[in-house]
Amino acid sequence: MAASRALAKVVRLGSHSIHRSRILKFNGLQRRGIAACIDPSLGLTDEQKEFQKVAFDFAANEMAPHMAEWDQKEIFPVDAMRKAAQLGFGGIYVNPDVGGSGLSRLDTSIIFEALSTGCVSTTAYISIHNMCAWMIDTFGNNEQREKYCPDLCSMQKLASYCLTEPGSGSDAASLLTSAKLQGDHYILNGSKAFISGGGDTDVYVVMCRTGGKGPKGISCLVVEKETLGLSFGKKEKKIGWNSQPTRAVIFEDCAVPVTNRLGAEGEGFNIAMKGLNGGRINIASCSLGAAHAAVLLARDYLCVRKQFGETLSNSQYLQFKLAEMATKLVASRLMVRQAALSLQEGRPDAVALCSMAKLFVTDECFSICNQALQMHGGYGYLKDYAVQQYLRDIRVHQILEGTNEVMRMIIARSLLAES
Structure with a gap:
């Protein structure tokens, strides 16, 4: 019930949500509708699709137009983040009695993936902020929760x-x-x-x-x-x-x-590690958003760029590369969502699955963005094209919230402990 009430608030505030078929402009290229095979709304409930639309809309209107400027001028976009908090994104998985949205870990992943299509760096900070608010909500006493959480959920305090x-x-x-x-x-x-x-x-x-x-x-x-x-x-x-x-x-x-x-x-230490389990899903979700955007940018570029008298989309080699990128994206998304469900349900495999998701998804999504940049040729290396920023912003995801080398250690220990 709490999640439903919070969701109703989010959907009401974001009733101008985008539709997948709407044309969005990215760096002078027209992004057509999302192909059904990589549609991030596949398998979601109607409620999840609604707040996913709100997040995509916010990413397209409030983040993407400013993404390059925030990067180049190193602007911390507090006002934009507070607008996101008005939609319920400042305390997504914090309890509603202290101002949170009370949503699940899967819901959170869906939201962070969508927001990251607009700006990975800003969304990643929002995810860290959410983790801190959750830690206070979960491990704090009532006085601490009431003192800190409302201002954190509204992002009046960061x-x-x-x-x-x-x-x-x-x-x-x-x-x-x-x-x-x-x-x-x-x-x-x-x-x-x-x-x-x-x-x-x-x-x-x-x-x-x-x-x-x-x-x-x-x-x-x-x-x-x-x-x-x-x-x-x-x-x-x-x-x-x-x-x-x-x-x-x-x-x-x-x-x-x-x-x-x-x-x-x-x-x-126990509090820190429990926070990081969710943080690993969050940061993997941010990588998903970047990879999703990169696949669309690459697809559209292939359709308009001509070499040797025809568009690059006619090259079977590039078709195969695009197919591999899309496959990695969907596999990554499924892995993140499985890990999010496991963590939400408190299953014994949650730590290993969160580590697997963080390892696999941050590696594969970086590979997707790197291939998308390669498809753009020299243009991909220019800051006029968004693909290079997605690549730069998600590189650190393989390092933070526990390096991917540490993820391998955690997964191996889980396997060996059960042998």
Whole structure:
């Protein structure tokens, strides 16, 4: 019922939703209707199709026209994200009693895939923000949920996830940022690296060491931007994800109230990993959106570009390549949706399936975008053409939320544990 009420709100606010047959313009090329074999609405319920349309519409009207500018000028599009939050996209899988939409993990994947066709970088930040809001909603007490979640769901306040450190990336359990208890406050010292939104966001969900070595010594604190002792490094220069700032987050005798701890002491690593299971589906979904857009861009380019007296679409070699791209896209989408269902249902295979989805989809979708760029020839290497931005923006998806090498380790351990 909660999901239905939230969905009704989303559909009502987005009643101007696009139809698949509508012609959209991408970089001077006309995108015709989506071929039935790669239609992302296949197999969805009527309700899911409705909010998918809302997300596609928002991507086409509010994101795609600005995608290149946000990238080139490194603009963090807060106003656009707040418009997305008005449609229910600021707390998609947060409970409705604190302002969330109360939708499922599958619903969330569908929305992020659609939004990413408009701007991968911005959607990826929205997905991280959603993960932070969910962590507070799921592991926080009622006072914490009521304090933070409504403003996060409306995106009046923005959140960042702080796990990675300069010396602990894949080996997250070795993190060194310390939180020493003094009276009713923790004194936080250390630094976090590669933090999306760092310096521009309001709430930091921080994993820190309150106990001994290893994962059981890690706790989770919510740190507000105005806290004394909190500062930020320089804005990093990146090859992609340029519509969201990335900075180091630095703690120097930063006093955080004990009341800002999520869960009990020592539960932080478990909270972090549960957040990342969903984050892996989210980021894979963002890769899907980029790949979907890239397939359409490549198809349309082949139909208008002439070489040797005929359009490239008449080349059997390129036809076969396009067919392979479409097949990889559909296979990737099915894998993500299966993993999302498993996580939503709390099945024992969820961790492995989320890892499989993240590994397979981010690799294959990057391959799709790379092939789409190749099909564009020299034009694909120009920033006038969107295909290069999709490629740049999803490259990092093979690294973050656990590198794809770590995904292989998780999958192998799951297999061997059952032998």
